[in-house]
Amino acid sequence: MAIKITGTGSYVPDVVKKNEDFNQNEFLNTDGSSIKQKNEVIIQKFKAITGIKERRYTEEHLTTSDLAFYAAKKAIEDANINPEELDYIIVGHNYGDIKHNTEQSDTVPSIGSRVKHLLGIRSPKCVAYDLLFGCPGWNQGVIHASAFIKAGLAKKCLIIGAETLSRVVDKHDRDSMIYSDGAGAVILEETKEEGGIINQVSATHTVDEAHFIYFGETNNPESKDHRKYIKMYGRKIYEFALNQVPAAMKACLDNSGYEIKDLKKILIHQANEKMDEAIVQRFYKLYDMEMPQDIMPMTISMLGNSSVATVPTLYDMILKGKLEGQSINKGDLIMFASVGAGMNINAIVYKY
Structure with a gap:
């Protein structure tokens, strides 16, 4: 027996934000002072260090839980399972649902509960929760799910990593150019195959x-x-x-x-x-x-x-x-x- 990923899915937003789109930003140092270099130079150095030419931002009407749902639905379809069979839904994220042009993050109910709701899962035995573990949150969710399966507490788990970092970036900070939005998901379950x-x-x-x-x-x-x-x-x-x-x-x-x-x-x-x-x-x-x-x-x-x-x-x-x-x-x-x-x-x- 092995614990394997049997289905995968992801959601990559349609909005493309290119490096040159930051040319009009007023980038400042952390103390508020002006950066002497022109934006073209700042962006050129940024590209050389990070390798980033463009990134994706989510559509204005969507939130983190929406992206998580879209990726989850694809993973469920890829694994060819009934979502009612899921024992756990684990969502790795860091900033909750932040609607476009709003100031406050919304984490009640959890993103996990929101995804379960959007999937239409009725079984109360499907436990949904969020995992705040920084960028390694999806990996850690897989580790959690694997432990549940090994312990006999679960057979099928959905693990999602989703984030809309474009909603929490400071336009005056050069580091804001690093961040983007997206979601990825997998189904993890016990199988008779080798590996995992x-x-x-x-x-x-x-x-x-x-x-x-x-x-x-x-x-x-x-x-x-x-x-x-x-x-x-x-x-x-x-x-x-x-x-x-x-x-x-x-x-x-x-x-x-x-x-x-x-x-x-x-x-x-x-x-x-x-x-x-x-x-x-x-x-x-x-x-x-x-x-x-x-x-x-x-x-x-x-x-x-x-x-x-x-x-x-x-x-x-x-x-x-x-x-x-x-x-x-x-x-x-x-x-x-x-x-x-x-x-x-x-x-x-x-x-x-």
């Missing part, structure tokens, strides 16, 4: 790292807007990720019973192209190896960083043939890995 989830690790670092990503006020001191926006200490996150994530990935692989040469793909959170490349390169150096070509599929250049949605969306796109030159074949050993607010880290070794 082989091993997983999770970690939370909080002594110095708890507030590397936080909610803060706009960079514009003259603004009367007292809303809070997603903020981060980019350099500290970069250093933390390079120091901690490769070791966690190695621990996960070493305890899986497989070797580094067996690994075919690493699906890592689409946070920052250079940072992701540095993480995976350092991971391979722990085995005195160079990073193989095509080991790390990327979507960040066109989809940006949609937090919890990046990994399941990437996985769904590869399986559905939507990412040119990338494929996952029967029996392939892959790894899901992520890092984000908390600061949290996790990794999963999975055999397709």
Whole structure:
């Protein structure tokens, strides 16, 4: 018996926000002072570091729970199951439902309950809840669901990662160009096939790292807007990720019973192209190896960083043939890995 992903789905919003669309923004330093460089230079440097050329923003009439529902419906259809059979719906997100041009996040009822409602599931035995774990929230939801199935508490689970970060970005902050919207979902269940989830690790670092990503006020001191926006200490996150994530990935692989040469793909959170490349390169150096070509599929250049949605969306796109030159074949050993607010880290070794 194995615990496997039997269906996938994703929702990529239609609204494309290109880098040049930020040319009119008034970017400011965190202390409110002007940035001496012109926007064209700021954007050019941003592209060189992150790899992002464009990102997707959700349509004005939709919220996080809508995106989660659309991805979930596709995953259920892909797995060819009756949604009434679901034992758990786990939704990884961070900011709840924020309607367009509103100031307050809405988290009651939970996004999980909203998705269950939209799916029309009547069974009260289908338990729906939210998981706030930063960008690694979808990975952690898979780990939760796997534990429920192993314990005999569930047979079929729906795990979703969804976010609308475009609703929580400060237009005066250069980092706002990183973030995007989207949703990805999977069905996880016990099957008679081989493979599935082989091993997983999770970690939370909080002594110095708890507030590397936080909610803060706009960079514009003259603004009367007292809303809070997603903020981060980019350099500290970069250093933390390079120091901690490769070791966690190695621990996960070493305890899986497989070797580094067996690994075919690493699906890592689409946070920052250079940072992701540095993480995976350092991971391979722990085995005195160079990073193989095509080991790390990327979507960040066109989809940006949609937090919890990046990994399941990437996985769904590869399986559905939507990412040119990338494929996952029967029996392939892959790894899901992520890092984000908390600061949290996790990794999963999975055999397709």
